[in-house]
Amino acid sequence: MIQESVKRLLHHVNNEDNHTHQFPPSIYMVPSILRDLSPSSFNPQLVSIGPLHREDENVKAFERQKISYLINLMSYINSPQEEILESCMQKAYSVMNKIKGCYIWTKAFTDSEIAEMMVMDACFMLGFMIEINPLLSENSYMGKQLQLGTIMHDLMLLENQIPLFFLDEMFQLTVMKLRSDISFIQLIKPVIVCNNLFEAELKFDNVSFGTSDHFLSLLHQCYMPPDNIKKDNSTKIIHSAIDLDRAGVIFKPSEDPTWVMGIEVKQNRFPCLFWYWNRPTVTMPVLSVDDSTEFLFRNLIAYEQSFQTQSYLSSYSFAMNMLVNTQDDVAKLVESKVLVNITGSNEEVANMLNNIGKNVTCVDSYYEQEWEILNKYCNGYWPNHIATMRRTYFSSPWSIIALVAGMILFVLQVLQTIFSIKSQRIE
Structure with missing residues (x-):
């Protein structure tokens, strides 16, 4: 029995999937102790990005719209579409272990399913950001304004991310062929700025991203305090x-x-x-x-x-x-x-x-x-x-009225006393 248990544990240790996490996974389901307080704060309302909400009923209808963004992205680029998609898929397979290491998976997917999912979602996001960026597109946004806001919000959910490094790779293979003068940060900046909590302008000067980063972590970086702020x-x-x-x-x-x-x-x-x-x-x-x-x-x-x-x-x-x-x-x-x-x-x-x-x-x-x-x-x-x-005398209109009435009553009593004394002296 001990040997069987040891074998099972060794299987987990030697399992190839368990060695893909070179860095701590940064895309995962929110712990239930926080999620149960407000489930709607973590569930995408319209569009699923990545594997964690792929099966949600409310996002399945939008999967067909992703194809239209893929078609538009391909139409922007003056290169053979098959050649572009082939290079995108090759890149997805070449960084497959890095992609896997970014997630805590809730369901098993084959490498081909993961590669297609990543390429489709990345191309949708790039196509969407081209549509809303006046520097890149003269066309108006394809969807309605309500849909625009919902997508913007869905892209910031912790459970609804793809690795930023892979999105950048797809950017290099697609958008860069369209406009080489636009940087990756310039393209994604409107989505981050739209989700700013404060009225102060976000600064991107010191923002950088690595293997474990995504849209939400990039926004988190924008709020980072300077080194001289002590905790x-x-x-x-x-x-x-x-x-x-x-x-x-x-x-x-x-x-x-x-x-x-x-x-x-x-x-x-x-x-x-x-x-x-x-x-x-x-x-x-x-x-x-x-x-x-x-x-x-x-x-x-x-x-x-x-x-x-x-x-x-x-x-x-x-x-x-x-x-x-x-x-x-x-x-x-x-x-x-x-x-x-x-x-x-x-x-x-x-x-x-x-x-x-x-x-x-x-x-x-x-x-x-x-x-x-x-x-x-x-x-x-x-x-x-x-x-x-x-707090005692001015916390509400009634307490103020009572205070003023008390003061008036006090003054009247003082005046009455003075007049009484004067009248007694006259007598």
Whole structure:
């Protein structure tokens, strides 16, 4: 029995498929602990890319449309179509082990099935990006605008990727024959920019890609902090936005930030005895919240939680979860112009920001120094007491009315007392 078990284990060790992972697989099904919180955030709505959602019923209808993109891509290129497709297939077979090593497979496919799948999906993506790029095509987009947005979003799902290195190989064999002056990054940039979470412009200067990269990991790279941004253990808890506002904290949008997700606390360099002039200002990136915000956050965070990479999106979501407890916090951030709410409901935004961090482990924080400054300020005598007073007497219209009524009643009682004293003296 022991020998049989050893043989089975040795079979797994010596299995050729298990030696294709030169790098950790970067395209996989999201762990159920995150997936079950919002399955729709990880499932493609219209188009399947790669093997993981190939059998989904809702994406099968689009498979026929991929052929039209393949035909259009071939028609753009002034070369024999058979020759181009043959070179594409040869390239797919030559890098087959690298392709296999990028996935955690959920179903067995033959090499020929994988090669055809990769070439078809890559050609569809290239054809689609040519269609939406005005530099490459004078034709309008073939699909409807709703379909355009859905494809853009589907291309960013963690479970719906093909390796970027292979897409680049297909680019070299096809699009480069059409326009040699367009780089691969220039071609794919519109898809990445369309899925930007923030209003600040994404910078691609330091972006590079290797064997384990794909569209989602490229977007993740665009949010990478500079080397001088230090990370610490995530231990400090801060007040919500509305409580910070009551203590006198000011929120402002970041202007020309060095890091697109940077949060900075600025204080008066010359301390003043008067509380008003010592109020800190929190500069933040402008977060644009729409229907795609939740799925982008969830996919980026799932990528961080499962792949060997830094967790700066998880750190940012943890920070926003602390700042936002209720719709009042969202309203304050919208009023301060550090959050743009396109969904229309502050309550929905608050629920989304509170839920995207569930079951997420966030060990590293990139904002600990800022939180230390805010906590030190809020624990000061005047900010603490002023926040308490504003929370007690100015938290709602009714409390303000009650305070004003009480003050009027007090003044009337004082006046009545004065008149009573004067009348007694006259008598």
